[in-house]
Amino acid sequence: MTELEYVDDTLQATVPGSRPYDVQVILSQGSYVSGQCRCPDETVPCKHIVAAVLASGDVEAVGSNQSLDALLAAASAEELRSILAEIADEDIGIRKRLYEELSED
Structure with missing residues (x-):
């Protein structure tokens, strides 16, 4: 692999x-x-x-102990904004989708 x-x-x-x-x-x-x-x-x-x-079998799954939904529910709005901004800076496709989904046009 x-x-x-x-x-x-x-x-x-x-x-x-x-x-x-x-x-x-x-x-x-x-x-x-x-x-x-x-x-x-x-x-x-x-x-x-x-x-x-x-x-x-040689790799432990990330997130195997907690659902993504529970993880997001426990995070603060500030944490989520910070992580999402960082991800959007790294991936133009995600940045574009954020503009498309969140713009009030």
């Missing part, structure tokens, strides 16, 4: 093959539920998804 992100029940990975393939997998209690891969293989799950699921 060149990249592996495991948050809540979602696993995202870049798996090497004849070229790197982006994989997204939904897990439930560490077990495979569903997955998507951009490779041309029509087998479900393909070998890239299987590799990502196997690699997930």
Whole structure:
């Protein structure tokens, strides 16, 4: 794996093959539920998804002890604004979406 992100029940990975393939997998209690891969293989799950699921056993999921909803509910408005501003500075797509969603046009 060149990249592996495991948050809540979602696993995202870049798996090497004849070229790197982006994989997204939904897990439930560490077990495979569903997955998507951009490779041309029509087998479900393909070998890239299987590799990502196997690699997930070496990584603890971020957020596995608390729901995102509970985490957001516990945060102050100031904390949320600060984090969102930082994320928007790092990602122009998120910044654009904030303008689209929050503008009073």
